[in-house]
Amino acid sequence: MPEQPLLEVKGLSKSFGGIRAVDDLNLSVQDGEFIGLIGPNGAGKTTVFNLLSGTIKPTAGHIAVGGERLEGQGAEEFAARGVARTFQNIRLFKHLTVFENVLAGMHGTSDRQLWRNLVQGRLFRTQEERLRERAAELLETFGLSRHADELSVHLSYGDQRRLEIVRALATFPKLLLLDEPAAGMNPAEGRQLVELLGQIKRTQKLTFVLIEHDMEVVMELCDRIRVLDYGKSLFEGTPEEVRRSPAVREAYLGGEEDEYAQLGAAYGGL
Numbered sequence: 001m002p003e004q005p006l007l008e009v010k011g012l013s014k015s016f017g018g019i020r021a022v023d024d025l026n027l028s029v030q031d032g033e034f035i036g037l038i039g040p041n042g043a044g045k046t047t048v049f050n051l052l053s054g055t056i057k058p059t060a061g062h063i064a065v066g067g068e069r070l071e072g073q074g075a076e077e078f079a080a081r082g083v084a085r086t087f088q089n090i091r092l093f094k095h096l097t098v099f100e101n102v103l104a105g106m107h108g109t110s111d112r113q114l115w116r117n118l119v120q121g122r123l124f125r126t127q128e129e130r131l132r133e134r135a136a137e138l139l140e141t142f143g144l145s146r147h148a149d150e151l152s153v154h155l156s157y158g159d160q161r162r163l164e165i166v167r168a169l170a171t172f173p174k175l176l177l178l179d180e181p182a183a184g185m186n187p188a189e190g191r192q193l194v195e196l197l198g199q200i201k202r203t204q205k206l207t208f209v210l211i212e213h214d215m216e217v218v219m220e221l222c223d224r225i226r227v228l229d230y231g232k233s234l235f236e237g238t239p240e241e242v243r244r245s246p247a248v249r250e251a252y253l254g255g256e257e258d259e260y261a262q263l264g265a266a267y268g269g270l
């Protein structure tokens, strides 16, 4: 029997007035997969993330995480089942330090685990220490240790983007939704991010869905890519299959040709 997917989406739709932002989406993601979600502007990618993290509720369809149906539930329930996300626009607590930002991101997790630990008769201190250790380790991995005591508002743009990912990872997620993590980064920062995410993919049992306009990032990291257009699923395949798909090429024509050209450039030319 095939393994139960970590994430299973069936017939998922979301309308805003007359706009069908997401239209009858089916998606199945196995444990440990790295899935890319791409498509022209307005294709519905961020709306899918908002649905998958419980930020908004679907008009129709179902979402199961680890076999448990969650559509209609709120962000806390999704987080409690191990779904974490980052946002297109950075959402850090500007006037907390870098380290405090990570701890604040862990807060919900901390409460749940604290309860579990109390039930098991362990001490709060152990819990607190474990979270602090996890925060420190992640800051180290992402090259942010030396900024731990600085206010996050003083970090460079690239560092703020990385801190967002650290915050999401600090919650011990099973499924991480990354919304344009490389947006606004310079090429060197983008490259560094790809290496880091690649390293996390290889070393941690974690499943990713990635929205990203930088096709080099998508092509390098993703096992499978889903292409959306006008809210509908247009194509799914390996990076190579996506690159060769006439339907995908068509979808990008008249819009983001540059982005489409990058699909090819990432593989050495179309």
Ligand SMILES: Nc1ncnc2c1ncn2[C@@H]1O[C@H](COP(=O)(O)OP(=O)(O)OP(=O)(O)O)[C@@H](O)[C@H]1O
Binding pocket: 016, 019, 020, 021, 039, 040, 041, 042, 043, 044, 045, 046, 047, 048
């Ligand atoms: N809260 C909302 N109210 C009304 N319309 C919305 C809302 N959120 C999204 N939309 C519309 O839904 C469609 C899909 O938007 P969405 O932001 O999900 O696309 P996207 O693929 O993430 O685009 P981009 O690449 O530009 O971020 C668009 O037509 C958008 O205007």
